[in-house]
Amino acid sequence: SRVVTYFMPNCNRLKLVVGCLLTLTCLTYVFYKLYGYQYVDESVLFHLRRHDIRHNFSVYFYHQYLSATTSVSAYLRLLTVTPQLALLLALSLLYGSPRDLLFCTLCQAVVLVAYNSVLTCQYFVWFLSLLPLCLPDLKLSRQQCVTLGCLWLVAQLAWLLPAYWLEFRGRNTFVYVWLQGIAFFCANMAVLARLIRAYRPRVKQQ
Structure with a gap:
C-alpha cells in the first residue's frame, strides 16, 4: 500500500x-x-x-509567563504538542511522495514554527528559505502573492507595536502581545492554507 x-x-x-x-x-x-x-x-x-517567559510570537507565550513560577504537568505539555505532531504526520502522508518533497518540507516548516512554544523572528528563516524553491509549483497571481505577503507582514507589525511598549516603555501590554500573537498565528495558518490550495506540482519531463 x-x-x-x-x-x-x-x-x-x-x-x-x-x-x-x-x-x-x-x-x-x-x-x-x-x-x-x-x-x-x-x-x-x-x-x-526550555521555558521562555520573555514575550515572543508564540500563542503559548502568555501561559508560560503566568506559570513561570509553577511546574507544568506532563499532560499539559503533551496537549500543547499534539496538534503540531498531528499536522506534521498528516502533511507527511499527504505530500510524502518524492514529487512533493519540497512542498511538504515547506508546509512542515510553517507548522513547526507557528505551533512552537517559543517563536522569534529567526525561526522564519526555516520556511522563508524554502519558499523560493516551491514558487514554480504555486499557481498564484502577482496580486495574490502581494496580498498574502502583506497579510503576513501586517500581522507581524501589529505584534511589534505592543511588544515595543512592553519592552522599551515598560507598559503592561502582556495581554495585547498575546492577542496579537494569536492573530499572527491565524495569519500564518491562512497563508499556509492558501499555499496548499494553490499547489500544482509540475510534471517533470522524462
Whole structure:
C-alpha cells in the first residue's frame, strides 16, 4: 500500500539516515571531548526543558509567563504538542511522495514554527528559505502573492507595536502581545492554507 511504501527503506533513504546519524554522532563527540558535559547540556538538553517567559510570537507565550513560577504537568505539555505532531504526520502522508518533497518540507516548516512554544523572528528563516524553491509549483497571481505577503507582514507589525511598549516603555501590554500573537498565528495558518490550495506540482519531463 501507499502508506507502507513511505516507510520502506531504499538505498537513498538509508544513505540519508546513516549520513545524518554519523554527522550528528561525530560532531557531538568532538565537541563533547572539547567542552565536556556543558556542551551537551546547553546544545541539546536545554531545548528539552526550555521555558521562555520573555514575550515572543508564540500563542503559548502568555501561559508560560503566568506559570513561570509553577511546574507544568506532563499532560499539559503533551496537549500543547499534539496538534503540531498531528499536522506534521498528516502533511507527511499527504505530500510524502518524492514529487512533493519540497512542498511538504515547506508546509512542515510553517507548522513547526507557528505551533512552537517559543517563536522569534529567526525561526522564519526555516520556511522563508524554502519558499523560493516551491514558487514554480504555486499557481498564484502577482496580486495574490502581494496580498498574502502583506497579510503576513501586517500581522507581524501589529505584534511589534505592543511588544515595543512592553519592552522599551515598560507598559503592561502582556495581554495585547498575546492577542496579537494569536492573530499572527491565524495569519500564518491562512497563508499556509492558501499555499496548499494553490499547489500544482509540475510534471517533470522524462
